[in-house]
Amino acid sequence: MGRKILFVTTDQQRYDTLGCNGGALARTPVVDGLAAQGIRFERVHPQSVVCMPSRSTILTGQHPTTHGVWMNGVPLPLEAPSVADVLHRAGYRTALVGKAHFEPFLDPFLRFPENALSRTGTVPPGGLHRGFEHLELATHGGIGPLHYAQWLAAEHPGAVGGFYPVLDGSLQVNGAGGGDTGAPQVKANPIARGIYHTDWVADRTIAWLDSLGADEDWFCWMSFPDPHHPWDPPESEVGRIDWREVPLPAGYPEDRSEREAVIDGKPRHWRLWYDGTLVSNYEAPATWVPATLTPDQVREVNARNAVECELVDEALGRVLGRIGERGWTDEVDVVFTTDHGELQGDFGLLFKGPYHVDALMRLPLVWRPAPSASATPSVVTRPVGLVDLAPTFCTIAGIEPLPWMQGGSLPMDDADAEARGFERVLTEWDSDIFGTDVHLRTIMRDRWVCTAYLPGTSHDGTEGELYDLVDDPLQRHNRWDDPAMRPIRDDLVDDLWSSQPPSRRDRLVLESPV
């Protein structure tokens, strides 16, 4: 019997939403407790700041350039490598419960296995899908072909319409406002808490765990759709946090001229989006103009986001409780993270896009090794990436990481990180839709975040961003064109290009907006 793995992801959750990371809004005692017992990582970056590429990196252990999923809507090839497959072949029982999103959601032809699976059950045809023998899937609402929506429609049809409609009538990301402030993607959702997708994911995870024998090894990816927008948690829970008392985030300059001056110091697509003249990708409502965002809307979005984070924490607590009842606690590694961040008011923006700053790139990551491993609690400050998760799962399982994995098993502390060369982490962005393309390559190393731009419809390829995370933790001052920074910039850019992972030979095709 080896170590079992509970891998917990949320969707679009910022680093600073956890109490253990200094967050003061949401109460997250369960994850905070895991951090106190295990390893808390302070500088974790995704390899892409949108769902499908990032989740594909988690599963394959490869950068987007290599696995080929360069944007939402590009399906991960079925033959792509999978750490779940590696674990399954090593004898692990494997499940994915909640949000998968390796394949596009908008799929009226049900071409993609994730979307077709609920018609036949929870066991994929042939027994495995991407290494998982059991999949029960959900996303951000109550409509669609996935298991949660099908279950909700069958068992609680009156609750379906309570969710915010993620897409509008034009199938664009919905920009309609709601709540008390008219903030986009906010809605009062009358759904009972017990049937909201957060608790459903925990319930179905517990049900799967209960189906296993006491001595079986297992890898369970429990993937919560929250706190990704829409911000429509059960209305019964919204009163936990009065948005009127929520302080404005440090990253939100309340003074408009100050805010716009910060944005104007960055490459031009920042201001174009802020003014509503360019939405370069499908990740934000095309009809919403960020310049209209009010301080109260920022407060309400942050309050509702925090409620969703609390619900996730409590759901995780229930699952850990069941694991304890099964007598497994000492043998279970718990890894908690997310796929990417959320702007959540920083710079006067919401949602996500080609903006490689901490709001989207600095992620929560907590690893509580199985107590039987007797690991020493620690805090890792050196940079790591989601690309390091797949080899970590292998190491936990006692398997040598596979050659196609591009990261390294997560360090146990800073000394371990230094000894094993955890020095830099890379992030990339490529969007190309209906004649608008944006391409970014980013390196985080030492105290710097450096982004080089490639030519696109809004950039000539000479632009960039350079931030000193020590002197400018909010990334307000772009030093890219500062002559005094040129030697540092050149060194980082050289390192960035010489560290690029190998590219997939053929470019995968965008097959859906999301």
Next chain:
Amino acid sequence: MTATRGSVRHQVRLAHPPDEVWEVLGAPERVHEWFPGIDSCTVDGDQRVVVTHAGLPMPEHLLTVDPTLRRLQYRITAPMFVEHLGTIDVLDLDDGTCLVVYGTDAEPAALALVIGGAARAALAYLPTFMGTDAPAS
């Protein structure tokens, strides 16, 4: 994504003479045979209704079925579309092979990607359907 109307195009080269390929693609009633995700279809004059694997009936208006040009055009007329135009061309490459080009124009733009993505998958399936293992090189 600010565009309201989207236009995408996909293509595949097949190791078959164009007339042989047109025999399949130019027959509106055979679309469910080679288009993965379409389970069935009925044709009544210039009206076609396909039923997707999700059980969604999709009414279509056949605009062009031109065997000389080897061009088929159709509009999806389902309410979610403000506009749609699908165009399939089978082009003779004069070497015993042909090029199939599938254009999809739609408003809302998102639907151009959805329908176009499914069309791309259909083109990728065509070599298998036609009895060859891979696209012509």
